[in-house]
Amino acid sequence: MIETLKSYYKQQRDKHIEELMQFVRIPSISAVAEHQPDIIRCAEWTAASLKQAGLENIEIMPTDGHPVVYADWLHAPGQPTVLVYGHYDVQPAEPLELWSTPPFEPVIRDEKLFGRGSTDDKGQLLLYVKVVEAFLHTNGSLPVNIKFCIEGEEEIASKNLPPFVEKHKDKLKADVITLSDTQMQGPGKPALMYGLRGLAGFEITVEGANSDLHSGLFGGAVQNPIHALSKLLSSFHDDDGRVAVKGFYDRVIELSEKERESFKQVEPDSNKIRSDLQVDTLYGEKGFSFYEQTTSRPTIEITSVSGGFQGEGIKPIIPSRAIAKVACRLVAAQIPDEIMDTIETHIHAHTPPGVKISIDRQLRGNPFLTPIDEPVMIAASEAYEESYGTWPVYTRSGGSIPIVEVLGRLVDAPVVLLGFGLPGENLHAPNEHFHLENWDKGLETISRFWLKLASKSEQ
Template identity: 60%
Template sequence: MTDQEQVKRYLEQERERHLEEVMAFVRIPSISSSSEHKAHMQEAAEWLASSLRTAGLEHVEVMQTAGHPVVYGDWLHAPGQPTALIYGHYDVQPVEPLSEWQTPPFEPVIRDGKLYGRGATDDKAQMYTHIKTVEAFLQTVGKLPVNVKFCLEGEEEIASPNLSPFLQAQAEKLAADLIVISDGPMHDEGMPSICYGLRGLCGFEIHVKGPKNDLHSGLYGGGVTNPVTALVELLGSMKDADGRVTIEGFYDKVHPLTDADREASHPLQLDEAKIARELNVPALSGEKGYTFLERTSARPTLEINGIYGGHQGEGLKPIVPSSAGAKVSCRLVDEQDPDEIMAQIRAHIDRHTPAGVTVSVQQTHRGKPFYISPEHAFIRAAATAYTDGFGKAPVFIRSGGSIPIVETFAKLLHAPVVMMDFGLPGENMHGPNEHFHLENFDRGIATLCRYWRELASVSTQ
């Protein structure tokens, strides 16, 4: 029996046990944002450490941070082969509203081939595919094709405040040739995908101050600058009629989409009329000259997330408000830097602030974009692995969302990040009735088994 056959047979024989273990993991209410669950966070970390030891990993540690612990383990006995650092997170989102759950969020059940429970897809079952893949190799053939390290944290759902210092302090221990992450959805059911780009984020709040207090509009209206009007003018100055951001320098580090970029997205083109109907809007809109998919994944944006000022209660209150404000976010691409973008926005606001008001700006969020070439050897190996595991070649996608820790890993550990997701868009991440399709648990493990073998081939080329 070949090594490959031994691993496959082991996974088939142990599948029910593996699913029982995932369900036990989901039962732990590891909500990182709640202090009342601090003991559960430690319990989840210790549970993971035990799972790593059972799988055959070495040097397993539960490493304390200023917040929740990080679980580490490794197997480093493949000389001359790449070292992959596998990242995942064991913390989960809060469960409210409880009334919308069909079954209790921490009492996992399997229905119609899906595992239901908080954290099922984000990220416990996806993370567990990696542990069980390693276990299958080590408990059968006794070795892996490559070297592996695990870095499993407990603060991803609260923006990983202590992970960056941890990576800096433990850079030597965590050194690797690549980082592998499974913590998101594929493009669609039956359509495996490899995400090679993430947008960055620059969030900020504008506060416009006018008179010392609200004024009677009959006595002062027309004679004093209205902060709400000033805010609207400021926000309006940030985009033109074609949907293009007018902040000076905003596009300086944005790469034009090439013909190859656009050809790569052809298999993913969406029915824009259908999307408009589903959203119940008359039409889609955005930056002129780009498709909906390009606007929402490969182009930068500036969006007003909220606006406040003046009387918000029932009826009319004729005043000149004393202040107004707005919350704004920019999604960034390519080489845009959130701090540079913020400086450009401040300069724009200084140039366009109307007379009679003062404006203050506070940056609230920052995260750099991430990009890896689809032609990178580690990415091509992932494509081969997906084709084997899912029986279908993956599509290559950029994500419109932001995962700042991905860029942080790449920057601090100086290694490419390969995102190998096995979830699906409709699995209610962060929402009620979160679930994970178990067929993708099996396919994910099969994909990873092939990936480690492919990486070994890459290293000898």
């Protein structure tokens, strides 16, 4: 079957690439109101492409923002259902003068397709549509059931997708979710990103006297909110960089030896990092490498501290108020509000006398993790290996993509991030491009993945 599909992809390559270029020509910039007509046009183009591929029940579904495009093909009884997520919106192209060619007039140079959205995410999304087309054209059916959920707001934080998924979770019900909006480790080096850190952010306000006080008349007799805040913040960590908040690590899933071995393949040179940052030494929780610290361990980071007179010179006062902003990066299976509960308990237990504390919770994002020994992850790894000739490395991101966790939680299915982008493809930057070698390999990998999901369900 796979050879038949590869032959079809080869025969149709020029046509498929031209369709990708049509897709890229639409300036579907979600952040700019004047491009609303382009967003609608792009949603319609996406729906038409899904129909042309042979998908059914195609809908352009409204949200409180930009529409979601839905389609399905559900004629594989007894086989798993795969929900494909992607987005048709793109980032603004400015600064335009830094582009070698206009951002919405795609061109191919050195087997790279240049244009805004070529790798993020139109090129990677269209792979799935063409895999559907190939199976239906050559075989008349798909090996698995397929649903598509394609949004138009990913580049503006997907603010309307969570309520959409909540409302339509029965319609979107699936056994596995897959998306391609991530990167490989390098040319010919596939990577499966299986974990993302979550986020919890809050503001601490420390209040002392009812007004700023003369430091000569009151200094040494009235608590200084900045002193109190400094002492409080210093209590968050011990001398070895470990978070000292009771209960903070209770839900953390420790790394397996297999994961730690895999991480060694992607571990950056810490000496180079130190040199690039121009710091004498790196600092962090002992017992973990730089990569482990920044992807698989939770943190409490104080992002700003303010209080007192901020102008030129020194104003000798005891300020009435001091404020700190804090951002925590979380890992599976930590829960943002639960973590903020433990920190708030710690704060109240360590508040110095003479001040009042208030806490304003502002940011929440759950971490995401699909264990690498999940059957769907093994199937994806095998598909990569057969297409690229090498087993993928397993990676985590220190950042957050909240919608990935939302989809996995609301649909109640594991998420597989099949990335085909490459580092250096300038997503979000001028001269964004997509290596067409990974267009070819991506089609093959997705095809093999779906075939493996079907065969594993029959075992």
